[in-house]
Amino acid sequence: MTTPAEALRERLQYVLDPELGASIVTLGMVGAITVDGTHATVEVALTTAACPLRAQIERDVKEAALVVEGISSVSIVLGTMSPSAKAVLMDTARRLAQESAPTTTIPRTTPVIAISSGKGGVGKSSVTANLAVALAERGFTVGVLDADIWGFSLPRLLGMAGDVTARDGKMQPLEKTFGTGSLRLLSMGFLAEEEKALLWRGLIVQKAVQQFVEDANWSGVDYFIIDTPPGTGDISMTLARLLPHMGHIIVTTPAMAAQRVAARMADFARRSNVRVLGVVENMAPFSCECGHEHDVFGRGGGIALAEELSTPLLASIPLRAHIAAGGDAGTPAVSSDTMASEIFQDLAELLTSKIAPPAGMTGCTARMLKDLDAAVERS
Ligand SMILES: Nc1ncnc2c1ncn2[C@@H]1O[C@H](COP(=O)(O)OP(=O)(O)O)[C@@H](O)[C@H]1O
Ligand SMILES: [Mg+2]
Incomplete structure (x- = not known):
């Protein structure tokens, strides 16, 4: 024994x-x-x-x-x-x-952060986009991988479009400047039309993610952020194998149901020996001008999950029209809305100072x- x-x-x-x-x-x-x-x-x-x-x-x-x-x-x-x-x-x-x-080509010491959850629609892609921009605005070069092959949304959320070119046999992520830093993005959206359903089977999808990680030029990135597809499926496994030092940020809504699904995700992370860096609660209660608090998606799920996992609650992001509107317009709210900016900059600060400091x-x-x-x- x-x-x-x-x-x-x-x-x-x-x-x-x-x-x-x-x-x-x-x-x-x-x-x-x-x-x-x-x-x-x-x-x-x-x-x-x-x-x-x-x-x-x-x-x-x-x-x-x-x-x-x-x-x-x-x-x-x-x-x-x-x-x-x-x-x-x-x-x-x-x-x-x-x-x-x-x-x-991701430098060995670059923090790799997967934005995960057990189910779709909780705001993973919105958190990925705003967090990546917040880090870029701080002067970092941020690699962003849209690993949601079927449901890619980052090109639209970040207002980025174009064709992926190859140099020295490696795909070149598309680049956009934010503040003093920049963001480099690879997404299926640059290779497929948004409206077209991707009728690929599991294996091919895994292979696509693997190519985005291995056959792309990510050299020089200070942070590598991955928007993962919902669930604990094959893509997450592939990522965990390719990037053993990856840590997860688990996104949940304050509703207990979403929290339970997210807990399953965390259990998966534990079993496959990936680190959980913390929890981000999204769509949290918000106060409107009349002073009334609205808790559309319940309350308390974020801290409950964080406690269950003995991991910190890194941020609680309220339900806010600017966040949805910014995503639709391709200008993430972090750079256009004061409240969103404060929240995502605080999250970026917490990451760079404590949770996942940059190398060097x-x-x-x-x-x-x-x-x-x-x-x-x-x-
Ligand atoms: N804090 C928020 N406030 C308002 N709308 C939000 C917020 N977070 C996400 N949304 C909206 O909710 C929908 C789902 O978000 P998304 O980031 O695509 O989730 P996921 O990637 O987990 O499926 C989108 O329409 C997005 O604009
Ligand atoms: Mg998404």
């Missing part, structure tokens, strides 16, 4: 060092694991004591521990690696990087990484 401590170590295999992109267990960062009753204590050695990504590592370890049967609380004892342990870690990281050369700006291992890339290039 597997003990809870063994099960936990097994589970920690899936916690990746955010910079090196390899398992913290494989990298030798996990020390002793003890379980006393239902309380687990995990020793984790960081490469540098002041590592700004320690919060993310702590959160991921904690989340992994709480999934293990028989563990209900966890403390993490953080330490710093000895120089010799660090040297071994770099050797391991180099070897792993050589063995598993990435199959995409955080870098406790940045110098080592450069080393690593040089080694991979030489091989």
Whole structure:
């Protein structure tokens, strides 16, 4: 029989060092694991004591521990690696990087965020579009993949149209400037007419997503955001395989029914070992000019789901005509409506400062990484 401590170590295999992109267990960062009753204590050695990504590592370890049967609380004892342990870690990281050369042009350290939910119509695409624009307005280059092959909507929501061209055998995403940054988008909408039903079967659809990820030029993107199709189907599985460091933001309406579906999505995310970064509640109650609060889609679903998943509620976005109208007009509300702007900029701020900081700006291992890339290039 597997003990809870063994099960936990097994589970920690899936916690990746955010910079090196390899398992913290494989990298030798996990020390002793003890379980006393239902309380687990995990020793984790960081490469540098002041590592700004320690919060993310702590959160991921904690989340992994709480999934293990028989563990209900966890403390993490953080330490710093000895120089010799660090040297071994770099050797391991180099070897792993050589063995598993990435199959995409998305930089290894770029945060990959899937906007997911268990059902359609909750606002995934609207959240994707507005969040991506908010990040671009902050000066980032944001790659956006419209993985909703049948139900693509991002070209319209973002007011982007055109033909995808190829250079050096790679599809070139269409690009649009927002503020000081830019957004690069690939969508089936650039390859098919919106009105035409796509009568493709599952396998071909998966292949299309794979090509959008692997055979496209995403080099240089600071963030990679994916608008996923509803449900926990094959496309999500394909994405999870291609982008193992992907994290999910789960969108739900405040209604309990949508929340239950979203919970199923989160359960899927857990089982396939993807990280849940947090919950976004959309279509939340709004106040109208007369001061009356309207809760068209119920209330409380967002925080209830976040609590159930021990993950933060990242934003609660009210039902707001500007958000729908902005989408129809191809000018996302984040850049035309003060309230939407505040909400989505706050969400972007939370992501860039805490939940998924951009690479390079955080870098406790940045110098080592450069080393690593040089080694991979030489091989
Ligand atoms: N906060 C909101 N306020 C008003 N309308 C919204 C809001 N979020 C989404 N919508 C509208 O709801 C519909 C469904 O949203 P969409 O983003 O396409 O959902 P999904 O991608 O999950 O299917 C769209 O017509 C969109 O404009
Ligand atoms: Mg959609």
